[in-house]
Each structure stands twice: as structure tokens, then as C-alpha cells.
Amino acid sequence: MPAKKNNYRFEEILDKHQLKKTDARLRVLSMLASKNFATSQPDLEEVMVDVDRGTLYRILNAFEEKGIIHKVFDLNGTANYALCNSDCEENHHHDEHLHFNCVQCNNVYCLNDLDLPDLNLPEGFKSLNFSLSVTGICPKCGKKSK
Structure with missing residues (x-):
């Protein structure tokens, strides 16, 4: 999925998956789209200090279930999240692609x-x-x- 930074595109994604358009959800989508590598929940927590851990967990879980993001583990076993391809569906991901784990910076690239x-x-x-x-x-x- 191409990285779109405007909220209009993100609002369409939330509408498509019948999710309420909240500021926190839109910000999570924006954060994930702004990077060229997968992002962990702890990294998101550092930036989104006004969103509690439980809310962020629920957002990531809902996005994964709906096929908006997919989870990939880094070399330390930490879950990282990246936007899915547009053809992913609820509970059925089509993200069969290579993940690259960098041993120096620990970033995970799709x-x-x-x-x-x-x-x-x-x-x-x-x-x-x-x-x-x-x-x-x-x-x-x-x-x-x-």
C-alpha cells in the first residue's frame, strides 16, 4: 500500500473496515505510513505519549484483524507492524512477501x-x-x- 500522509486516505481505510475515525487511529496509520520499515508498539508509545498502552494495543489488534496492518517479528522477538497491501481482508492477509531484518539497526523491512x-x-x-x-x-x- 502506498504511503499516503493525508487523513482523507486514512479515513477511507477506516470507513472500508467499519472502524470509528478517532484521532488515535488516524495517527497510528499516519505513523506506520511515514516509515519505510515496520514499527513496534514500544516505538509507537514513545511518539504517542498521550495514548495509553491499552488503547494502542487495541488499535493495533483491530487493525491486524481487519487486514489493515500485518505483524512481523524482529530479531529480538518483538512484534513490529506494517501497513498491509490493499488486497488484504478481515482475518485473511495477502502479505506473502519477504521481510528483511537488519542485524545492525534491528529494523524490519517489507x-x-x-x-x-x-x-x-x-x-x-x-x-x-x-x-x-x-x-x-x-x-x-x-x-x-x-
Whole structure:
């Protein structure tokens, strides 16, 4: 999903998923859209000091259930959140893409534009979701180390 910083687009997303348009929800969407990497709840808490932890947790949980965001874990096991592709639906995500974990800055990047191989499971197995991640050094950290 392209990062749109205007509230009109975010309000459309909330309308589409039948969620009330609150300032906190709009701000969470804006924060997630403003970054090119996934963001953890603790990182959101640092910026959104006027929103309590429970409210932020409920917002992230509702967004994930509705298919607005998806969760990916960093190298420390911390959940990070990123906006979903526009074709995600309630309780059914279509975010089968590569996640890149940088070992230096610990950021998690969604690499949506890479072609992934088809997943051919043995007979009787049914895939509901899968996660593929790579660890390494991101371009920003790579430039710092030169």
C-alpha cells in the first residue's frame, strides 16, 4: 500500500473496515505510513505519549484483524507492524512477501517487490499464511560501515 500522509486516505481505510475515525487511529496509520520499515508498539508509545498502552494495543489488534496492518517479528522477538497491501481482508492477509531484518539497526523491512517461488506443499497440507525473512545489513547501515 502506498504511503499516503493525508487523513482523507486514512479515513477511507477506516470507513472500508467499519472502524470509528478517532484521532488515535488516524495517527497510528499516519505513523506506520511515514516509515519505510515496520514499527513496534514500544516505538509507537514513545511518539504517542498521550495514548495509553491499552488503547494502542487495541488499535493495533483491530487493525491486524481487519487486514489493515500485518505483524512481523524482529530479531529480538518483538512484534513490529506494517501497513498491509490493499488486497488484504478481515482475518485473511495477502502479505506473502519477504521481510528483511537488519542485524545492525534491528529494523524490519517489507520487500514487497521481490518475486517469491510458489509454495508447493505435500498433499493434505493447506497453507493459511507463511512468513519468509532474511537477516543481513540494510542499505543505510551498509553505508555507515564503509
